[in-house]
Amino acid sequence: MASRTIIPFGPQHPVLPEPVHLKISVDDEVITEAIPALGYVHRGLEKLVEIRDFNQMIQVVERVCGICSMIHAMVYCQGLEEMMQVEVPRRARYLRVIWSELHRLHSHLLWLGLFADAFGFESLFMQFWKIREKVMDIDEATTGNRIIVSVNVVGGVRRDLTPEQMRWILSVLADMEKEIKQLQNTIMNDYTVKKRTVGKGVVTTAQAYELGLVGPTLRGSGVAQDTRLLKYAAFDEIDFEPVVEPDGDCYSRTKVRFREALQCIDLVRQAIAKIPEGELAAKVKTRPEGEVVTRIEQPRGELVYYLKGNGKKNLERCRIRTPTFANIPALLVMLPGMYLSDVPVIVLSIDPCISCTER
Amino acid sequence: MREQVIPISLDAVVGEAGRMKAEGYRLVTLSAAELDAEKVDILYHYDKNLTMKHLRLTVAKDVQVPSISSVYLAALLVENEIQDLFGVRFKGLAIDFNRTLYLEEEIKTTPLCRYTVSRVNKGEPAAKEATEGS
Numbered sequence: 156m157a158s159r160t161i162i163p164f165g166p167q168h169p170v171l172p173e174p175v176h177l178k179i180s181v182d183d184e185v186i187t188e189a190i191p192a193l194g195y196v197h198r199g200l201e202k203l204v205e206i207r208d209f210n211q212m213i214q215v216v217e218r219v220c221g222i223c224s225m226i227h228a229m230v231y232c233q234g235l236e237e238m239m240q241v242e243v244p245r246r247a248r249y250l251r252v253i254w255s256e257l258h259r260l261h262s263h264l265l266w267l268g269l270f271a272d273a274f275g276f277e278s279l280f281m282q283f284w285k286i287r288e289k290v291m292d293i294d295e296a297t298t299g300n301r302i303i304v305s306v307n308v309v310g311g312v313r314r315d316l317t318p319e320q321m322r323w324i325l326s327v328l329a330d331m332e333k334e335i336k337q338l339q340n341t342i343m344n345d346y347t348v349k350k351r352t353v354g355k356g357v358v359t360t361a362q363a364y365e366l367g368l369v370g371p372t373l374r375g376s377g378v379a380q381d382t383r384l385l386k387y388a389a390f391d392e393i394d395f396e397p398v399v400e401p402d403g404d405c406y407s408r409t410k411v412r413f414r415e416a417l418q419c420i421d422l423v424r425q426a427i428a429k430i431p432e433g434e435l436a437a438k439v440k441t442r443p444e445g446e447v448v449t450r451i452e453q454p455r456g457e458l459v460y461y462l463k464g465n466g467k468k469n470l471e472r473c474r475i476r477t478p479t480f481a482n483i484p485a486l487l488v489m490l491p492g493m494y495l496s497d498v499p500v501i502v503l504s505i506d507p508c509i510s511c512t513e514r
Numbered sequence: 515m516r517e518q519v520i521p522i523s524l525d526a527v528v529g530e531a532g533r534m535k536a537e538g539y540r541l542v543t544l545s546a547a548e549l550d551a552e553k554v555d556i557l558y559h560y561d562k563n564l565t566m567k568h569l570r571l572t573v574a575k576d577v578q579v580p581s582i583s584s585v586y587l588a589a590l591l592v593e594n595e596i597q598d599l600f601g602v603r604f605k606g607l608a609i610d611f612n613r614t615l616y617l618e619e620e621i622k623t624t625p626l627c628r629y630t631v632s633r634v635n636k637g638e639p640a641a642k643e644a645t646e647g648s
Contacts, residue, residue, distance in 0.1 A: 190609060193591075194616040199625055237516065367541045367588040385564055446515050448545075448559060448566060461545040461557065476543040476592075484588040513616075 170499035173509035189490040197513040208468040220511040221302045228307035234449035234462045246433040247311030248389040252426040260419035261290035262454035263412045273503045274351040311436025352405035356489035356501035370456020375408035377401040382452035405504040477511035519568045531582040541586040546596045551629035583608035599626040
């Protein structure tokens, strides 16, 4: 007869870079229920709108998450620009695409490494992280920082890229593309990878949509939804098709992120090829008034900001819905029926960013 | 807002969620914003084919709001978050963390409100204190 046990998974666990807790009920080794719990590192950053003005809040939202800091600032500025009817110069829109796709690229490479580490494939982990370093070098050379690049301002960007820098970025990306493709056979076909990921943590297309999942977790279940299709920044002038895989398991989500890493390189190339000359930022003469809901595609999925202003220098409300917050309910569906030993791999397969979630 | 915001009443929250689901909408999230010492706005954001629809519920802080987690399970996290940060209670939550999703049990204030509604008894709305700037 099976014995029922409740096991606490996290908040401190070797596979979790950040603290999150799951209360897992198991019958022998098979999971019957998983209840998530948050709040170990909640910072209440949204409260800071009361004491930081709308420009200073850019530095705050950049610190919601290091891995996608540029994208948080970009969506926040995009929301204010819509509210204040500011026309962002075309060059700035292209520069935003370049830096945001570089962020997505290093985030996916970071995840591919961490995921390999989760099932004990440490050499693969090192290979992905070694390649990722090159994006960090690009960020450092072009913005002065490796992680929090801080290039966005309301109305555009604060930094430019010279033609020499763009040529250098293209040559680094060419090397990276070659190196990433060398790992393709391993991540797609290796026995260990497939044994630990195929058929694990399945979310069907209907479940994924109903649960409100986003990003590669949603696209890995066969839903072709990507906020970049909204044509924000310069995506209206760039060829883009979402990467979709149909199976809904950990392997499917891995394939989406791997293919998206290569797609990022293509998108940066397109942006560099098409970037026009021009101003970096438009002048902002008003203060935010009204409400706006704005969203863009962060590496983990759709990032939503609700902003409310009353014509003063401080916003009334800055609500942030991060993609991991939307993807956590997926664990309620992914985990039951799986073995306890699959939990680390399945949890990591949604690319949980607790820093974002506990903003 | 670029899209239209449709006001809804307290009685219509769950019915509207059911209708949105039947029409193929995905629940994006809920947003809460304090209006004054008495009221909050709760916005329900839905999406279909990358077009958003927003429903606005304006409600007193001490009124229990029907949870839509019976329609959209994913709503349970954000409804628990609003309970923690704004003190608005949700009725019929699929999993009710009872204001401990982010907060410790002893915390009685509502961090994202300028005007705090303190709760004396766990789980029960208490008399409003109207402490400004908490």
